Amino acid sequence: MSDISKASKYTAVYTAPKGLNVQIVRDISEQKNEPAWMASFRLKALALFEAKKMPTWGADLSELDHEDVHYYVKPVETQSKTWETVPEEIKKTFEAIGIPQAERSMLAGVGAQFESEVIYKQLKKKWADQGVIFCDMSTALKEHPELFKKYFGTVIPSHDNKFAALNSAVWSGGSFVYVPKGVKIDMPLQAYFRINSQSMGQFERTLIIAEPGSYVHYVEGCSAPVYKKNSLHSAVVELIALPGSHIRYTTIQNWSGNVYNLVTKRAVAYEDAKVEWIDGNFGSKVTMKYPCIVLKGKRAQGQVISIAVASKGQHQDAGAKIIHLAPYTTSNIVSKSLSKDGGHTSYRGLLKIAKGAHHSKSKIQCDALMFDDISQTDTYPTIDVKEQRVDIGHEASVSKVSEEQLQYLQSRGITEQAARALIVNGFIDVFVKELPMEYAVEINRLIAHEMEGSIG
Amino acid sequence: MFSIDNLSVSIDDKSILKNLSLEIAPGQVHAIMGPNGSGKSTLAQSIMGISSYEVTDGVVRFDGVTITNLPAHQRAQRGIFLSFQQPPAIPGLRVFTLLKEMRQTNAKESFDLTAFMQEVKGYLELLSMDHSFLERNCNDGFSGGERKRFELLQLLVARPKVLILDEIDSGLDIDALKLVAKVLQKVKADNPDLMTIIITHYNRILEHIVPDYVHVLVNGQIVQSSDAALVPQLEQTGYANLL
Numbered sequence: 001m002s003d004i005s006k007a008s009k010y011t012a013v014y015t016a017p018k019g020l021n022v023q024i025v026r027d028i029s030e031q032k033n034e035p036a037w038m039a040s041f042r043l044k045a046l047a048l049f050e051a052k053k054m055p056t057w058g059a060d061l062s063e064l065d066h067e068d069v070h071y072y073v074k075p076v077e078t079q080s081k082t083w084e085t086v087p088e089e090i091k092k093t094f095e096a097i098g099i100p101q102a103e104r105s106m107l108a109g110v111g112a113q114f115e116s117e118v119i120y121k122q123l124k125k126k127w128a129d130q131g132v133i134f135c136d137m138s139t140a141l142k143e144h145p146e147l148f149k150k151y152f153g154t155v156i157p158s159h160d161n162k163f164a165a166l167n168s169a170v171w172s173g174g175s176f177v178y179v180p181k182g183v184k185i186d187m188p189l190q191a192y193f194r195i196n197s198q199s200m201g202q203f204e205r206t207l208i209i210a211e212p213g214s215y216v217h218y219v220e221g222c223s224a225p226v227y228k229k230n231s232l233h234s235a236v237v238e239l240i241a242l243p244g245s246h247i248r249y250t251t252i253q254n255w256s257g258n259v260y261n262l263v264t265k266r267a268v269a270y271e272d273a274k275v276e277w278i279d280g281n282f283g284s285k286v287t288m289k290y291p292c293i294v295l296k297g298k299r300a301q302g303q304v305i306s307i308a309v310a311s312k313g314q315h316q317d318a319g320a321k322i323i324h325l326a327p328y329t330t331s332n333i334v335s336k337s338l339s340k341d342g343g344h345t346s347y348r349g350l351l352k353i354a355k356g357a358h359h360s361k362s363k364i365q366c367d368a369l370m371f372d373d374i375s376q377t378d379t380y381p382t383i384d385v386k387e388q389r390v391d392i393g394h395e396a397s398v399s400k401v402s403e404e405q406l407q408y409l410q411s412r413g414i415t416e417q418a419a420r421a422l423i424v425n426g427f428i429d430v431f432v433k434e435l436p437m438e439y440a441v442e443i444n445r446l447i448a449h450e451m452e453g454s455i456g
Numbered sequence: 457m458f459s460i461d462n463l464s465v466s467i468d469d470k471s472i473l474k475n476l477s478l479e480i481a482p483g484q485v486h487a488i489m490g491p492n493g494s495g496k497s498t499l500a501q502s503i504m505g506i507s508s509y510e511v512t513d514g515v516v517r518f519d520g521v522t523i524t525n526l527p528a529h530q531r532a533q534r535g536i537f538l539s540f541q542q543p544p545a546i547p548g549l550r551v552f553t554l555l556k557e558m559r560q561t562n563a564k565e566s567f568d569l570t571a572f573m574q575e576v577k578g579y580l581e582l583l584s585m586d587h588s589f590l591e592r593n594c595n596d597g598f599s600g601g602e603r604k605r606f607e608l609l610q611l612l613v614a615r616p617k618v619l620i621l622d623e624i625d626s627g628l629d630i631d632a633l634k635l636v637a638k639v640l641q642k643v644k645a646d647n648p649d650l651m652t653i654i655i656t657h658y659n660r661i662l663e664h665i666v667p668d669y670v671h672v673l674v675n676g677q678i679v680q681s682s683d684a685a686l687v688p689q690l691e692q693t694g695y696a697n698l699l
Contacts, residue, residue, distance in 0.1 A: 399547065402544065403508070404544045405544050405546050407506050407507065407508070407528065408540065408543060408544050408546070409546075409554070410506075410527065410528040410529045410532070411504050411505075411506065411528045411529075411531075411532055411537075411538050411540075412529075412532055412554065412557075412558045412561075412610065412614070413529050413532035413533045413558055413561045413562040413614075414529055414532075414557060414558070414561055415529050416529070418557070418561070422549055422553065422554070422557060423546060423548065423549060425548075425553075426546070426547070426548025426549040426550065426553065426593070427547070427548040429548065
């Protein structure tokens, strides 16, 4: 991937000092005019964060320095950045993968007027008429306090893990989505519509509640690289799929090479509900992310489809967790990983079937594709089954793009780069098919762009 | 005109082809015969420009242009097609995706998907293949016969000017051989100027496609060149007296 480590100047009205302490957490809460219960929630979480040890499993986090991170940066109201100040490499990548100008400006943090704002206003009215709430988390806390408090932190409690505790202490930004009973939102809700909010915060927190019989598809991120000045991104995403509802959550993220991306995502699916995580991970220095679905009610269904791409100096430690707690529940995991130029991918998965979750079915497929001998891939599947009457399938494969394959395609008039892209696109097709059209197109371009930087 | 002039080729510093020369005029069919290990496949791969083969000396010219140092994809774009003896499997890459990519990359005319699909459908009929073949992954789980037919399908899509068939006949039964001959007749009918190199060590295929010239390759050198009359003679005597 292009080197996008050079920053342009960033203007902020309030920046917390580096490091983390009680005063900083209090300040964050005050800056946001939060109720007392939230301030107290944050402080408790801070204590948990400080008490918890760094994880010793998974990716190497030894170079992550908690003292060298700004935990809160309040962005300026009217942004003073201009397109000219956006790093050249980021612009080039945008062009290479064909991101529209308007979207590029927004992604690069340039405050600009563009058409989607108009579209967004129209959509917002339509959603509001149906009782749908789609806003940023701080707004939700102010305007829908009961609803917020009822569900916030119920799926991923602060003590879940060190980084969930961190997020709980310093969270800022993220989306709040509430879909009333029986409402089916016919187009994906996209975080980038919320142009004036911190849709791509560093410690954002997203909460989606789908009432019985409702449907929502939420899309976060896009295939363009997101430059982060701070090297730590630690989000928490909680999904609540009430009986008979369906939540699909699509993530495409492409972080710059200095970022530690440590994200906790978890969903609870009640009776006859369905949850799908579609998760694409590009870039970053280290990613640790294992979207989880707890199948809590009878016949609930869960699906996790993910791809991870690791290049030089990158470790993508990703996977999925499914916990079957009720009978007749089904789950499906498809994990695809690509490693090149010395990149490292790991699949880490957990499948748990609790006693009583009889007639559960689960299918796991993880495939790794490597581009050279210096890249690395490994799998850590954990399967824990406490019930006899279940049906489990597990398949794993590791393959390497061979010189022979490339030469064959080259002999058909196809350049080496295009040949690599063809092989990769075939490999990740199962993932791309799940994406909304415009994202599928972007991903294909992104892959082609990634292949350009690859050494043969 | 396609010509090879004093070509020497090595793999891993081991000399395989030694000062080999060959000239093919438009419309001609040349057969290259010879025992195993004589360098036949090396010749095919070197003409295609496969990078594992190092040309240490000599020149390959096509249409007046020296192509000796061009990468494989540029040779293909100029109209050279090699049918592989052992094509590799490419899991995940669909047959139709490859065919479409080949046409979009190589053809001068603008690409029309509907017309292309219609064209491919015709090729499948010619090859007695089912439409579902297009949805399979390239050479992945293909039988020997399916691999050969896929090479022929690509040949039809490629519409080459220079065609190299590397043991297209190996492992084929008589019906499959006839199919190969039928495809070649069609390709030749569409392009009478087609220059063809057939590499084989059996004469069976040459009963169906009569070559203008037959060259015997032994130890990386052409030791005998003649017209098609040489074929039955080789059948009787074998290569032993030429070694």
